[in-house]
Amino acid sequence: MDSITSKRLQRLRIISQFFFIWLFFFLLLKSGGAAIEHLPQTGFFFYIDPLFLWVNVLSGPFLQVFLLALIPLIMTMVFGRFFCGWVCPFGALNQFFTWLGSRRQRRKIPVSRPSLRLKYLLLIILLVASLFASQLLGWLDPLALLTRSSSAALVPGANFLAQHALQSGAQNQGWVGKIVKPLYDFSRRSLLTVRQRTFLQAAAIGLVFFGLLLLNLYRRRFFCNTLCPLGAVYGFMAKYSLLRLPLNENCTNCGACSNHCTYYGSPFQDYLKSECVFCLNCLNDCPFAAIEVRFQLPRSGKRPALDMGRRQILAAAGCGLAAAALPQIGVNKKTKARDFIRPPGAVVEKEFLKKCVRCGACLQACPTNAIQPAVFQAGLEGIWTPVLIPVNGYCEYECVRCTRVCPTNALMPLTLEEKKQFKIGTAVINRSTCYTYADGYNCAVCEEHCPVPEKAIRFREVEVYNFRGKLKKVKQIYVVPDLCIGCGICENVCPRTDAPAIVVGAEEEQRENFL
């Protein structure tokens, strides 16, 4: 193919990648800010993900929107791993960092086949585990990973840096301040969040994310080649695809085509359709226009392919079984008591762990920053599933955003009216620390904030001896458990600075009454 067409095709690929990165962040950022009625279809990238189709098929009930995932799957049969090269926003980020890292002349790392193989084995592990209760696909799925990392680390981190840079600029008395001040005022009104969003494990999630991006400096598109289970799915399908990069007679065996090949292969030697993402760098690198882009029926006979190795496949399946079983035999599976609460609309815990893909879309959608990625609260397999942490934020009474953005209905979609009735837990007063009991003076901040119109938190006026031994009238707080929906605003606003004197626990959470 001639060099002008090659250049154009490569540009087209880059434009496509930029577009999907933009679309991804547009949808993600919209999910938190937009009015509930105008929430865009934030789940787009999840619905076209075959892995989530698989999760949905396993956990049921089937959501028809996941049939969209068949489109890229079928297209892969024709175009190969175009999704990885042209659509996947995380793939695009990896490509970008690969490009950044490739600026200087580097020692060529010989492609290592076992590293390409690892993602297929990981996919086997995750799929086998998902057949049992353990649903861990979301940990490595690139779309879930990018959504989660963006919500909990990238976006709030960028917000922090921008806020501080602009702020210190705005405080400057000279000309710098004159320029930055309007910029700061503008961004505070529109771009930045009024209050910095904070997340449990923000550092851990962020380090994993930036670590994966940095690994591109070590090997081109490290994550895509080595770890990505979605890439493995597409790689498997692409083996039988029609689009190829055949060589014409101009080829002089110079090997320039592998200079920027994402998997260190080339059409000239060891062309692996399962690994080629059609980035078309090779077309552009070829000095002799020796590479063609053509549809061809798969040739009969032995195709060049990765040798998976029967032993490795069996070992991976065994690992999958272990990954399925081990989290299921912790004591947390038997005990009734639970020290965390889930966002509204959450299904029964057992089902929840099967349905939740740990994508973190709800983290971003939650306007009050109440929804947080779990650490170990929900057990080993519950890592990065959403929990509500009232001390960080409360569940806004007039909001259903998290239930709308959840792609797999782990949080059932609720109407505002349903949500206002949905009991996610119950508030409990700690009488040994609540001011109205322990110290004998008025407070009632929790009562004031309680959003239930009939007030689930009330007070009764009683005469008590306060800490000075004086008889005083005090408005003592109590909770009406039947009215309390567990939104946690009471815990959030309790003025005690050691630990809140009113806390929301999982007691009487509504979802456990369904099954």
Place this chain on the structure above:
Amino acid sequence: MKRRTFVKNGVLFSSSILLARPHSAQANPLTAAPVIQVKGESPYEITKRAVLEIGGMGKIISRGDVVMVKPNIGWNRTVEQAACTNPEVLRAVIELAFNAGAKKVVIMDNTCHKAEDCYQRSGIEAMAKKLGAEVRYCDETRLVAHDFKGEYLSKWPVFKDYLEVDKFINVPILKHHGSAGLTIAMKNLYGILGGNRGKLHRDMGENIAELAGGFPGHLVVVDAYRILLRNGPVGGRLSDVEMRKTVIASTHIMHADVTAAVLFGKDPREVEFLQAAHAKKMGEIDITKIPVKSLTI
């Protein structure tokens, strides 16, 4: 005993010091600043009329002033739920301020719910922006310690924005409040505070009184168009809301509150913070001693 006299003197002194500060609208709180109470169908018209009756906005605002209008935007609630100031009342106040020559009008409140939600849902942000007022969010880096010189409330973090303006107009909504009994103009001043405000719920009456004593503002316009009778301050249920179609205006913050309390149907003597304010000689608690002019348009 020594401390008590010190505090007493402090209160007396502070009221005299307040004269010299830009935030002292009422030269002497006890002089008969009139309270105007206007009833009518349009919240916009009655607000305009009420301000006109106390002598017009020109009496309060000088040409080129930067004016802070402080509504109650505390909650993520709609106009009908009557938890935040009616935007129509605010429209009148902002227009009058601009007409009186204000260089800039700023709208800002330290909300209880998430700020963006409250600003939007109350309809206040849209209204203020339409009129050309600056809608500002509280910026915690702009907190400064301000001395209210009270016995209960002395130094407390306040947003600088409120201290830097020339004139302060308090535009609260009248509603029920669980622990304070009522929330009107004096309680609305909690919105200028930062920090752990919940702590101020201990001895709330005293704190509210001292807060208003240390920061009386220049004009109070109480929105009593819709009032929340029960389950305040957040409310939410429409059956708790009643139409009173009234606006109260005064340059005397306590007298505005006493009048509003009576309108609500509560004896001001039973409202803790009014009792406390009365005890601090901030004004009359007996409605018959306050010059109230009521009219219906």
